Amino acid sequence: MIPFGIHRRIPLIRRPFLQRDRALAENAALRARLDDMQSAPEAARATAKPHGDRTRDLKSAYTAQVERTASFVSTSEAMSTSIGGDFDYIGRVEVAVLLRHGLKPGDRVVDVGCGSGRLALPLSSVLTGPYSGFDVVGDLVDYARNLVQRPDWRFEAVDHIGIPEPDGCADVVCFFSVLTHLLHEQSYWYLEEARRVVKPGGTIVVSFLDFEDEEHWSTFAKLVADAKRPDHADPLSVFIGRGALRVWARHLDLEVVEMQGSDFAVADGLYLGQSLCVMRRPL
Numbered sequence: 451m452i453p454f455g456i457h458r459r460i461p462l463i464r465r466p467f468l469q470r471d472r473a474l475a476e477n478a479a480l481r482a483r484l485d486d487m488q489s490a491p492e493a494a495r496a497t498a499k500p501h502g503d504r505t506r507d508l509k510s511a512y513t514a515q516v517e518r519t520a521s522f523v524s525t526s527e528a529m530s531t532s533i534g535g536d537f538d539y540i541g542r543v544e545v546a547v548l549l550r551h552g553l554k555p556g557d558r559v560v561d562v563g564c565g566s567g568r569l570a571l572p573l574s575s576v577l578t579g580p581y582s583g584f585d586v587v588g589d590l591v592d593y594a595r596n597l598v599q600r601p602d603w604r605f606e607a608v609d610h611i612g613i614p615e616p617d618g619c620a621d622v623v624c625f626f627s628v629l630t631h632l633l634h635e636q637s638y639w640y641l642e643e644a645r646r647v648v649k650p651g652g653t654i655v656v657s658f659l660d661f662e663d664e665e666h667w668s669t670f671a672k673l674v675a676d677a678k679r680p681d682h683a684d685p686l687s688v689f690i691g692r693g694a695l696r697v698w699a700r701h702l703d704l705e706v707v708e709m710q711g712s713d714f715a716v717a718d719g720l721y722l723g724q725s726l727c728v729m730r731r732p733l
């Protein structure tokens with residue numbers, strides 16, 4: 451801590467370095483505290499209460515939302531509304547994104563956070579190759595399986611973060627409006643998984659709520675208002691910056707092949723509503 455008043459005696463050129471040194475020291479202290487917590491005795495950690503924390507318990511927060519919605523509208527409406535609505539239109543746009551990035555009929559597609567089948571349904575008339583859809587909400591997965599009627603395709607509930615597929619098997623791994631519900635650490639973890647599962651030369655598609663997209667600001671303002679409500683229990687909604695996605699791609703050795711805002715027409719008259727980041731695993 452620099453005593454009050456001493457700034458005047460420190461040459462201007464040195465001040466940014468003092469600030470930097472102080473910030474570095476604070477970071478080191480934080481890392482040390484986190485290390486201490488990690489090495490807490492097993493018994494102390496075992497007594498920690500399991501939390502109903504929506505930032506960690508992804509499954510409960512989303513499942514509760516689907517159940518709440520289903521309690522006051524019809525099943526098909528609940529299955530659409532609870533994944534964002536506009537079921538037919540957005541499904542068509544999502545297929546158009548994949549086609550734009552070279553999807554071929556025989557490709558293998560992994561749809562992470564597949565929801566109630568908004569992508570899978572229209573994709574089923576384009577894709578003859580294998581498809582796997584994973585989601586944390588069992589009811590959504592069951593609904594998608596029934597709706598799509600492709601016994602050769604896999605629809606499966608997952609618990610937290612993870613893609614239960616072998617290394618290098620997929621031509622496309624997509625996350626349509628999924629990282630929008632995760633902490634950045636969890637999103638990065640999922641991208642690590644996608645990097646593992648996608649073939650060299652394969653494609654990873656992410657749609658996201660974008661700090662750099664003016665159209666998304668009103669959504670962020672709404673999230674701020676929600677955050678102030680004491681009874682707020684909705685699943686997380688999380689914004690990402692394009693810069694963050696570029697940094698993640700660099701650390702994962704992925705090439706960013708497309709980055710677009712919501713004003714971008716994916717195909718004639720088709721808009722996703724979210725921003726789009728497409729990455730490729732190098733050959």
Ligand SMILES: C[S@@+](CC[C@H](N)C(=O)[O-])C[C@H]1O[C@@H](n2cnc3c(N)ncnc32)[C@H](O)[C@@H]1O
Binds near residue numbers: 512532544568608610
């Ligand atoms: C806005 S919906 C989008 C659904 C689908 N991708 C689409 O575009 O129609 C977000 C989906 O992500 C799922 N989800 C949330 N956290 C997840 C996680 N950790 N792993 C897999 N799916 C998750 C939710 O259950 C929900 O179905």
